[in-house]
Amino acid sequence: MRKKNSTPTMKDVALEAGVALGTVSKVINGLPVGESYRIRVEEAIDKLNYQVNSYAQGLKASKTYTVALLIPNTLNPFFAKLTYQINLSLIKRKYRMMLCTTDFDPGAEQEYIMMAQQNKVDGIIGLTYNPDLQVGDNVPFVSIDRSIGSHIPCIASDHFAGGQMAAEKLADLGCKNVAFLRIGSSLSNEPNKRKAGFENGCLARNLQYHLKILQDGDSIHEFEIFLTEHIHDGKLDFDGLFCVTDYIAYEVMKILKKLNIKVPDDVQVIGFDGIQMFGHSDYICSTIIQPVQDIAEMCVRILLQDNTAAKPPLICLPVSYKYGGTTKESAERQD
Amino acid sequence: MRKKNSTPTMKDVALEAGVALGTVSKVINGLPVGESYRIRVEEAIDKLNYQVNSYAQGLKASKTYTVALLIPNTLNPFFAKLTYQINLSLIKRKYRMMLCTTDFDPGAEQEYIMMAQQNKVDGIIGLTYNPDLQVGDNVPFVSIDRSIGSHIPCIASDHFAGGQMAAEKLADLGCKNVAFLRIGSSLSNEPNKRKAGFENGCLARNLQYHLKILQDGDSIHEFEIFLTEHIHDGKLDFDGLFCVTDYIAYEVMKILKKLNIKVPDDVQVIGFDGIQMFGHSDYICSTIIQPVQDIAEMCVRILLQDNTAAKPPLICLPVSYKYGGTTKESAERQD
Numbered sequence: 224m225r226k227k228n229s230t231p232t233m234k235d236v237a238l239e240a241g242v243a244l245g246t247v248s249k250v251i252n253g254l255p256v257g258e259s260y261r262i263r264v265e266e267a268i269d270k271l272n273y274q275v276n277s278y279a280q281g282l283k284a285s286k287t288y289t290v291a292l293l294i295p296n297t298l299n300p301f302f303a304k305l306t307y308q309i310n311l312s313l314i315k316r317k318y319r320m321m322l323c324t325t326d327f328d329p330g331a332e333q334e335y336i337m338m339a340q341q342n343k344v345d346g347i348i349g350l351t352y353n354p355d356l357q358v359g360d361n362v363p364f365v366s367i368d369r370s371i372g373s374h375i376p377c378i379a380s381d382h383f384a385g386g387q388m389a390a391e392k393l394a395d396l397g398c399k400n401v402a403f404l405r406i407g408s409s410l411s412n413e414p415n416k417r418k419a420g421f422e423n424g425c426l427a428r429n430l431q432y433h434l435k436i437l438q439d440g441d442s443i444h445e446f447e448i449f450l451t452e453h454i455h456d457g458k459l460d461f462d463g464l465f466c467v468t469d470y471i472a473y474e475v476m477k478i479l480k481k482l483n484i485k486v487p488d489d490v491q492v493i494g495f496d497g498i499q500m501f502g503h504s505d506y507i508c509s510t511i512i513q514p515v516q517d518i519a520e521m522c523v524r525i526l527l528q529d530n531t532a533a534k535p536p537l538i539c540l541p542v543s544y545k546y547g548g549t550t551k552e553s554a555e556r557q558d
Numbered sequence: 559m560r561k562k563n564s565t566p567t568m569k570d571v572a573l574e575a576g577v578a579l580g581t582v583s584k585v586i587n588g589l590p591v592g593e594s595y596r597i598r599v600e601e602a603i604d605k606l607n608y609q610v611n612s613y614a615q616g617l618k619a620s621k622t623y624t625v626a627l628l629i630p631n632t633l634n635p636f637f638a639k640l641t642y643q644i645n646l647s648l649i650k651r652k653y654r655m656m657l658c659t660t661d662f663d664p665g666a667e668q669e670y671i672m673m674a675q676q677n678k679v680d681g682i683i684g685l686t687y688n689p690d691l692q693v694g695d696n697v698p699f700v701s702i703d704r705s706i707g708s709h710i711p712c713i714a715s716d717h718f719a720g721g722q723m724a725a726e727k728l729a730d731l732g733c734k735n736v737a738f739l740r741i742g743s744s745l746s747n748e749p750n751k752r753k754a755g756f757e758n759g760c761l762a763r764n765l766q767y768h769l770k771i772l773q774d775g776d777s778i779h780e781f782e783i784f785l786t787e788h789i790h791d792g793k794l795d796f797d798g799l800f801c802v803t804d805y806i807a808y809e810v811m812k813i814l815k816k817l818n819i820k821v822p823d824d825v826q827v828i829g830f831d832g833i834q835m836f837g838h839s840d841y842i843c844s845t846i847i848q849p850v851q852d853i854a855e856m857c858v859r860i861l862l863q864d865n866t867a868a869k870p871p872l873i874c875l876p877v878s879y880k881y882g883g884t885t886k887e888s889a890e891r892q893d
Contacts, residue, residue, distance in 0.1 A: 289656075296837075297642045298642050300638070304633055306641075307631050310632075310657055319658075320656065320657045321624075322627075322641070322655045324642060324646065324649070341565070473835060500808060501805045502634050502635065
């Protein structure tokens, strides 16, 4: 083992490689040098286990190889998975992640952005809710699920297609009378398109449908009232429910159990997100899966690409349907 | 709104506060100045919305106000909660978190530590598995759940007490013949003490017990074989099971359902961790809760405290029992 305090310097690397100090510096900063020089320097770096001091390098090269992620929390399994996948996509490119949990606080979101810009991170990826968020254009920013401005690319699942897919799936499975259950913010964002997509799918397939839309802060108990009002002779009017998230599906299924309505025999339930127990075990319900890995990879790719002009304002990535035990399906369809 | 590119400088703050530049610098770097000066500078900082450039400051003051967290992933709900709470504890102290997910890779764990040390983070908090992990003493390090060396404080739940609590709780609830089900690494760490605590509790309460210990990589199916072997005349030999994690409890309950053994009527089940659905909803099972918030707060406090000599080698924090539907309890005991 290397002795303590004998950390190799750039000079040691130059000596080992038999090149000038400036050549080492160029290799480290990704500037052009002759291929044979680059190889010699990289071999010396490996041999000495030389580690670039990224802070010093950051000040010199105006690069920190650090990206800030703004996300409400990592408790919610969807946010937890997104954080994990973005972390992986950054690591792959030798970037580090500064994790900024905002707890949905608009003030915290704005503060983090100012801090991140001042600290000269190379970019920011944000899943934010502040309707008045100010994002300067001195640091690349990619927004997840919400368009912030024309100069900021937004990456999201194709929420509209997901809503439509849920309606069509329920129709395929024999439903005639369905309902959409939603709690969410009134903020205009991509996930809101699930509703429009669902309505579109219902209309296309001649499915009769109801909407029950609650606002953030409303009690989940409102769904119990709604469902109870739609029970006649012990039978629920609906044979299919599309819940805006797997979490809502989970809570709604507890209500259905209480009301003695059986899933999927009496009513089929489809959720949205693709949450798995413990991050890798069973699905909560039959669900529209968000392509979290693809979203993460796309965020990082778009964020770090140099050609700003080529950055599209909105990228919607394809979702997929997954059977999770709350719809009626024959065994061979359950992959 | 402030015009673009007119970011206030330290000079602007000095001018606004009517003090010398050196005074502003002292306040920013936490050096002693007269109280009235400090207040004037802080007011000027607020008024101008001056943001410290922490990278430049970091190089000058040898402080980066950044802590690295090494954790396998944020998919596992326990890791996700730990990440979230450590993040909150750091934010409270105006520190930032560099998130380093290791995916249990010993090489990645070692690499991150070297990177973190080279990048002069102010400290590292690590939940690691590499048995040969080398941690220098040039950067403060706090280890979660595993003693790495006498110079590195280890913070953990009181896993022994938790195991004992599970046994005693099962005894209190009328169990006579119990079993402990575990999958885990052979690595010596704090969570392993759950077993010894459980045995201790069983002996103290004259509870007959079996142990079924699987190694990482073994199939959960082994538990099904074990349980099936202990069914006689359709009845399970055990009336209580302590599962080493809530995840194992979840998987074991699926097996019990398949074997037509009813929880909690035929067998009571207690897990460990305190995982909640979606991070905030129902508990998976009756469980021994790890005090994640206290662990996070203690990690950050110990990591950032200056007095190294006062850092204890091992801190065990109290766990608690929570009813979660898989034990027999009267309604009034279910808080």
